[in-house]
Amino acid sequence: MDVRLTSEQSLLRDSAAKFVAAAGPKVARGFRGQSPGFAPARLREAGELGWLGILVPEANGGLGLGLTELALVLQQAGRGLVCEPIGLAAISAAALAQGPKLHPMLERAMSGAALIVPALQEGAHGDEPSAPRTRLARSQGSLRVTGRKMFVCAGGADGFLVSAMGPDGPVLCLVERDAPGCMLAATQTVDGRSLFTLDLADTPANLVSPHPGSRDAAETLHHLALIALSAELLGVMERAQEITFDYLRIRKQFGKLIGSFQALQHQAVNIYIRTEAVRSLVFQIAANNEPFGIDPALAIAVKAKASEDALVVTQTCIQLHGGIGFTDEHDIGLYLKRAMLLSSLFGNVAAQRRRYAAGMNLSA
């Protein structure tokens, strides 16, 4: 059930696969508990390959490609447990590229010389992206932002795309890491990666122009993040499943290959079906939506589905391995932990469903 790709898309996927071949579980293991938790040189390499500017119009120096291409790259990143925040960097660069003038930060963001990441989440349960509590106000002729962002992937970041409520509604603004009043506090997660609380107190900020077709830059960035995370989760599920099926083909108990037990075959098929469902959802949405015009319902739906299924799939993978899957030395557990991290960022399945239901007009 391959997604039908153009030859350019196949090339892109292959070069992403090559990049990922040098990553993988072993490398990811080495980054656990480290700061910044990835290799800045590899991020720049992704920049050189054009991926950080994948959604940036060609006129602005990017590749000018769409969601399918973004998904193809991030699917590979998920497969290889890549630690460089390629997806977050790429969507942030795209967000910086929407104004009428060339953003001064864009070139460095695309090359990977500077890492800009979204800082949208304010609570643990997913947020209404168009109603941030963080405030933007003008004081003494400059813009200042005040508030708290949570669960920011701020390791190694030089700046943040912060959603805030301005005088005329929600806005997106760029805050530099070293700006006065900008404070970061790290906490360790199960994946070994740190997430940060970003406290902003009257911190200088610059507005980021929305895409001409969208009214709210923060909301469109949020939806883009949901697609990016879903594509990465898809890669995590796929690779975990492959590792598991390979194991079912070699492990013997009771004198038989365990893959010959129907109790395991049926579980294998169940996770395969879940993975295929996520794959078709991710690539259908990618094919039919513009990066800055994603149907919110679809973005929410795919993140809900991918978040839920990635957990079920990776847990089942461990169950199918038996005890060996439960050791920290075995790679399969890393896939579960990565799935736990990505599933919960920007809202887990429960948060997405809650938002989906809230957005439907259920009254008669």
Place this chain on the structure above:
Amino acid sequence: MATLPAHDMGSAANAFRAEVRTWLAKNWTPENQAAHRRKPFKERGWDAEFSKLMGRDGWIGVGWPRKFGGQGCSVTEQLAFVTEMANSGAPVQAHSTGESIVAQALFKHGTQEQQDEWLPAIRRGERSFALGYSEPEAGSDLAALRTRAVRDGDHWVVNGQKLWSTGGDKAEYIWLAVRTDPEAKKHAGISVLIVDLHSPGVTLRPSLALYGKTFSAQFYDNVRVPATNMVGAVNDGWKVITDALAAERVMIGGTRMAGIERAFDRLTEYLKTAVVGGKALRNDPVVRDRIGALAADIEIARQFQMRNSRLIEQGKVPLHEAAVGKVFASELQERLGQAALDILGTRGLLSEDAEGAPLGEMEQLLRHSIMGMIGGGTNEIQRNVIAQRGLDLPR
């Protein structure tokens, strides 16, 4: 939402439970608990000093027959006891394997000398054991084990490898399943030895398990074990192992249930104050549905437990009934883990040692729950037992 009502286990067990609580209130104080929580996650649950304290006050071996120095409690009272201990979070792992599996086997298969040597020390909390069953090629198919023991004078000489012994890096002794007759059919050539883990020739390789605690592989290189440490007759080990397991299933289940109840209570505690989007999360109908479903399942799992303990009290050995209880409870544990992650949101991800992880070990619950579906015989194997023994379906 309040916490779950205490489980009514009958008047004797309820009264016994009250006694346990009184002791815990004195000896497992908030200060003790705070000190315990300050330890790294992987060190929690095992505390040799606390085991000695329990031993001193007679809380080890409450279910042992009186002639072995126990209190001769009924199975239901024992269940009340293990549940209460686990609920309190007090560390019992330093003595629990010795108190349960090893002691059960010694009652039935030990010689007088072995009973005199091991049981009083276990009861005082002075002997710790790990279990040495699994091997690289022998997991679900335990009877395929290959670690060899060969008789040499008044010793057995052991060579081989074991895997995943929980607490193996902390225990003094291991309850080791070995092959003593390689020619016999696979179940017929197995024996059980108690081996000092500090013996020359034992190499221990601890590793981290997915749920954040350690287990250990061991390598045995010509390890000499006194012949007096063999429990049960030579080549009769399969019976020793299965008897001890059957007797212990219910208690293991009790500990699991207590863990589930404790986690559930913490979750409802969190819900009392959690607010999302300006609304109390506890009023969210989806959350209420999930909490209600979990509470109902916890009641059901408790009933499975009670049924099994009654069967034992009637002198029967619950086999497929125990498997039903295990499958149900371990899968309930997984559902609870998923519900906790959903309800806690991103905060549920903070690792167990993280400063400010809201409910301490919640995130870890999900990873831990997978262990329940593998350890002690995987759920697939349990289902095979239920289908073939319980439902009498063809093999």
